[in-house]
Amino acid sequence: MALTIWQLDPANLTPYYNLAICQALAQAGQQVRYITSRYLYDKHLPISQQFTVEYPYFRGISQQWLLKTPRLRKLLRGLSYPINHWQVLQKIKHHQPDIIHIQWSRLPRFDLSFIRAIKKLNRPVVHTIHNVRSSFATDDDITQLGKVYHLCDQIILHTYANQQAFLALYPDISVDKTTVIPMIHAPSHIPNHPYPTRHLFQLTKEHFVFLFFGIIRQYKGLDLLLEAFRQIHKQYPHARLLIAGKPETQSDLQLIYSAKNQPGVIVREGFIPADILWQYFAAADISVFPYRYVTQSAALIQAMEFGKPVIVTDVGGLAEVIDNNGWIVPSITVENLTQTMIDALNTPEQTRLIMGARSAEIVATHHNSQAIAQKLVACYQRLI
Secondary structure, three states: OOOEEEEEEOOOOOHHHHHHHHHHHHHOOOEEEEEEOOOOOOOOOOOOOOOEEEOOOOOOOOOHHHHHOHHHHHHHHHHHHHHHHHHHHHHHHHHOOOEEEEOOOOOHHHHHHHHHHHHHOOOOEEEEOOOOOOOOOOHHHHHHHHHHHHHOOEEEEOOHHHHHHHHHHOOOOOHHHEEEOOOOOOOOOOOOOOOOOHHHHOOOOOOEEEEEEOOEOHHHOHHHHHHHHHHHHHHOOOEEEEEEEOEOOHHHHHHHHHHOOOOOEEEEEOOOOHHHHHHHHHHOOEEEEOOOOOOOOHHHHHHHHOOOOEEEEOOOOHHHHOOOOEEEEOOOOHHHHHHHHHHHHOOOHHHHHHHHHHHHHHHHHHOOHHHHHHHHHHHHHOOO
8 A cells, every 4th residue: 555655855955865765755656745945956856747746845935046145045944944834734734644754854943843743643754864963053953953853753864874873973862763774866867878078178088087076065075185186186197176066155165266276176166957967977087075074975876876986085874885886085184085096096997997887886786766765665664
């Protein structure tokens, strides 16, 4: 018997991941409704007709111009958030879904009241932890998030390292309340007849290209990568660093501006639409993830899908996806990162191709939509 599952991400923080989850569950025969807000950065999200999408959050304040006034946007969204929660709660009362699965809690004080109200309706609540200790959370937020998680019937984490870190941060939550389910692979747009793309970035076949892509935030360690690459480029002038992404803060923007003047660095600043993302991977030899801290990375899974060897730091759950498909930086220092990148650069091309194929195999085996849907449905059924 099909379950009625509501997936909630009010701020639409991980749209590609959320849509992949909804699509996988729908293809597994479940009745799925995705409750969220408009995503302003990509007008061409891959939304399927196999499930329902509703946008009750932040209606009337999801205009592009508000992106230029972040403080006003944050204020308006904060005022709208509890009202939208109340509206969604009325829909839950009416439709009585079998499962409420929350992806993010951005304002835990409001989320706490929201989940308490759902629990009074005897609806099971599942919560995925994308960041064990959120970069935006204060110590008070951590306390409030602990109360939110304690109310939930089941907590989903993507790796065993994430599970251990979560239980250490929230020792009052039982391990039995947690389930490890790998991060789903959100299929990327790849043309039927892909073409060489290096010329798009002023690159030639003689260049060795490291790729850093994704939203640019301080914790992702781009500053460390730039310093490591500065040293590498002196020894290996054919090396190139391709940076693609949208800076989040003014300091991130300043870092990008300085990177544009660094020898061997190519910068494509701004949001990268899903339909041309493949061009960046086609141009790269290796993808680098020099994160200072993280829980798990959808960008990493994406790089592996494209068949790229990867360099990751030993933080969060990143190392758990490395199995003869890349290199692990033992501790995040410029020296360690530099040496690891040099090791990768000096690895024979045929070996790198084998490692890239292994990346794609890991994604297809452990992160495919069918396997993830089965694990999620099994988790949901235990709660009913």
